[in-house]
Amino acid sequence: MAWAVMNWGLFKIIYRHTGEIGLDSGWHEHEFFIFLGTIWIINSLIQTLFMANAAEFSELIRTGNLDFALLKPIDTQFLISFPRINWSQLPNGILGAMLIAHSLSELMNEREIYFSIFSIPAFLFFIGCGAVVMYSVMICLASTSIWFGRNQNLYNFWFYITNFYRYPMEIYQRSGVGMALWGTFTFVVPILVVSNIPARILAQPLGTPWKSWEWGLAAYAIVGSIWSLMASRWVFKLALKSYRSASS
Amino acid sequence: MPTIEIKNLSKTYRVYQKQEGLIASIRGLFHREYREVHAVNDINLTVEEGEFVAFLGPNGAGKTTTLKLLSGVINPDQGSVEVLGHVPWERENEYRRKFALVMGQKNQLWWDLPAMESFRLNQHIYGVPKDEFERTRDELCEMLSVANLLGRPVRELSLGERMKMELIAALIHKPDVLFLDEPTIGLDVVAQHKIQEFLKTYQQEQNNTILLTSHYMKDIEALCKRVVIIANGSIYHDGSLEDIVDQFSGDKIVTLQLHDDRSLEAISKIPNLIEIDAPKIKFRVDRDGVGRVLSQILADHAVDDIVVEDPPLEEVISNVFSQAEEKGRRVGEPLPNS
Numbered sequence: 001m002a003w004a005v006m007n008w009g010l011f012k013i014i015y016r017h018t019g020e021i022g023l024d025s026g027w028h029e030h031e032f033f034i035f036l037g038t039i040w041i042i043n044s045l046i047q048t049l050f051m052a053n054a055a056e057f058s059e060l061i062r063t064g065n066l067d068f069a070l071l072k073p074i075d076t077q078f079l080i081s082f083p084r085i086n087w088s089q090l091p092n093g094i095l096g097a098m099l100i101a102h103s104l105s106e107l108m109n110e111r112e113i114y115f116s117i118f119s120i121p122a123f124l125f126f127i128g129c130g131a132v133v134m135y136s137v138m139i140c141l142a143s144t145s146i147w148f149g150r151n152q153n154l155y156n157f158w159f160y161i162t163n164f165y166r167y168p169m170e171i172y173q174r175s176g177v178g179m180a181l182w183g184t185f186t187f188v189v190p191i192l193v194v195s196n197i198p199a200r201i202l203a204q205p206l207g208t209p210w211k212s213w214e215w216g217l218a219a220y221a222i223v224g225s226i227w228s229l230m231a232s233r234w235v236f237k238l239a240l241k242s243y244r245s246a247s248s
Numbered sequence: 249m250p251t252i253e254i255k256n257l258s259k260t261y262r263v264y265q266k267q268e269g270l271i272a273s274i275r276g277l278f279h280r281e282y283r284e285v286h287a288v289n290d291i292n293l294t295v296e297e298g299e300f301v302a303f304l305g306p307n308g309a310g311k312t313t314t315l316k317l318l319s320g321v322i323n324p325d326q327g328s329v330e331v332l333g334h335v336p337w338e339r340e341n342e343y344r345r346k347f348a349l350v351m352g353q354k355n356q357l358w359w360d361l362p363a364m365e366s367f368r369l370n371q372h373i374y375g376v377p378k379d380e381f382e383r384t385r386d387e388l389c390e391m392l393s394v395a396n397l398l399g400r401p402v403r404e405l406s407l408g409e410r411m412k413m414e415l416i417a418a419l420i421h422k423p424d425v426l427f428l429d430e431p432t433i434g435l436d437v438v439a440q441h442k443i444q445e446f447l448k449t450y451q452q453e454q455n456n457t458i459l460l461t462s463h464y465m466k467d468i469e470a471l472c473k474r475v476v477i478i479a480n481g482s483i484y485h486d487g488s489l490e491d492i493v494d495q496f497s498g499d500k501i502v503t504l505q506l507h508d509d510r511s512l513e514a515i516s517k518i519p520n521l522i523e524i525d526a527p528k529i530k531f532r533v534d535r536d537g538v539g540r541v542l543s544q545i546l547a548d549h550a551v552d553d554i555v556v557e558d559p560p561l562e563e564v565i566s567n568v569f570s571q572a573e574e575k576g577r578r579v580g581e582p583l584p585n586s
Contacts, residue, residue: 067321068356073344074373244261245322247312 004040004092008099011036025170026205030110032168033103035199039166040096042130042195046138047089049131053081054138055154058145064246077139077236104202113204123201126218129225130194136232137161137189143232143239165191168205186217190224197221249333251425251457252295252318257327258481259288259313287313289481290327295459300451302472303461306569310481311461312351315427318459319349331425345374348418352430355410356417357402363413364398367420374421381420388416391446408439415443419450428460432467444470465561477565479572489561496571497564499532501557502542507550515545527552532559 014021015029027035057080060066069079107113141157164185169192172182185192197218206214265281266272288310295301303311316322318329320336320343329336334343357366371381389395392412402410411431418426428447432440448471451458462468468475468489475492477485485492499520506512506527516524520532533541538556545551558564 065354065356067316067319067349067351067354070321070339071319071344071349072370072373073341073375076339241323243322245316 001091001095004095008033008036021168022170022174025168027168027170027203028205030103030107031203031205034100034107034203035168035195037096037098037100037103038127038130038199038202039195040099041093041127042134043162044089044091044093044096045127045131046134048086048093050081050135050138051089051155051158052084052086054142056080056084057142058154061145061243062149062246066243067245070240070243076240077233081135081139100202107203113202114209119201123198126194126198126201126221129221130198132225133190133194133228134162134165136228137191139232140235143236146239146243161189161191165195168199169193169196186220187224190221190228193217193221193224250294251297251299251332252293252459253328253330254291254293254314254318255328257288257291257314257317257324257329258286259310259317259322259324261285261287286481288317288324291478291481291483293476293483293486295457297457298451298455299474300458300460300472302468302475303459303478304468304475304565305461305478305484306573309478311478312429313481314478315349315429315459315461319347319427320344321349345421346423347425347427348421348423349427350414350418350429350431352411352428352433355402355414357410357413359403360401362399363402363405363417366402366413366417367398370417370420376421384420384422385416388419391449392416392442408435408442411435411439411443412446415446422454424456426456426458428458428462430462431460432462432464440464440466447471465565469561477568477572479569479575484572484575485568492568493558493561493564496568497559498535499559500535500538501530501559502533502538503528503530503553503555503557504545504551505553507552511549511551515549 011029011032015032019028021027021032057066060069060080066080069076072079104113138154138158141154141161145154164181169182169186172178172185172192182192200210200214204210210218261284262282263285264276265283266276291310291314303314305311313322317324318331318336320339323337332343332346334340334346336343357363358369367381367385370376371378376384386395389398392415394409394412394416397405397409397413402413405413415431431447432443435443444467447458447460450456451471458471460467460472473488475485475487475489476483477492485495487495501522504515506515506529509526512524512526512529515529515531518529518531522530522532524530542554542556
């Protein structure tokens, strides 16, 4: 929670010096804090539901106790993904929801925001897509433990990768390297799409109605979620074939 | 159709050979040396329904690897296995409902929760109806005398109590095939005996097929009619315990209780003497020469009592392991350490 407050403070300082991130991107202060709140919610979901389990998965491989998960007549990926819930990470999500509510009300005082009965369900649906994509990334990272024997840097890898999805995608679209990063994290590992789409539903940085490319990205967020889940499942099953089971 | 059918099964591990020291560690980043360990080497085995088979072998012989292959935990490099008509490493749920694996050195129960919680989880995972679950659980708890421990966190149970709970967790879905990997390791004689008795009764009642690995000969003597000896990843012998003793023990141990000290002194010069505990004397005699030696002694001395027995099973098995490893070395097989 302290990290979230520091994060918020940092962007508060940045917005004292600039009115917008990116030229004509529409990510003014309130819009950006809606984005930030969205990220906190997705992160909180992942850390509450999966992070401890993914770390535990690496430990199961190292100690050979994955054997018992493989014996059970139940989907192994499901079994290792959900045994524990880390409730201590949930407050960050609640904080994110509060930040969104506050920023949205401020934004509504400044300009007109299109809001319908579908806005919240659509926002939650794309948050779910985000959680699915980030879960898939985490399963892929955790599965590498089977090949490496142990993966103590799971948290570090997670931090490096999630660094790229914490900002509006417009920040990448100014240079060749930036475009390469944008393309990679939009189409190959679609983490940018799933953080940007739910935030755009509420913040509407470019106003309403949405541009056609925004609709395209929203559709791709759904496709990307399905593709990520399938890819993670493939990686997980492939890794299991190489499982050696630590000696007893 | 046999319950377990193994054909030409092999599993080789590639093991990184790390040298000692920092420089060797840095060199290892660029040039890594590996050694191939043939944990299981071209095994063929058939087990019929209701058999209780012991897997014996020295450490690293390939017993546990074979059980892990049979339970689908790891994939083989070559060969085929069918257990109850299923290929284990395809990990079909239908197969996984029919067998259980218990490992004496690993714990599958939730450490911080009472064993009852793990049983309940298994009930749901295996889809056991509530009344059947409760009946099975109560029967098993009664047989193992642990009904009063169901509510105690697993971490607070003794090793023997925990192993009993492990067995109940594994048997709650009434598996047709049971793989037991050293279930009595580290247990005191009382707990060992209790588990032996339990396994014997349970197998007779359920007629399930059991493969057991153990280093305790008491387990093997009490439970298994058939013994498979594995060494260097290959099957060295497959037969009854009596066969092993007949085939691999060339001697009998003779104990005589003599009537007077004069006889004791005369016989004490016999070759292969084991011990003298007057008026008793114990010595080793070649199997074929027992009759000849005894008639000679009885003709010359007064003997109050005679006991002729096989050498301790541990000793026989130890000889078998030594011979098997020697054979493995002669054919150039490296000794596995997996």
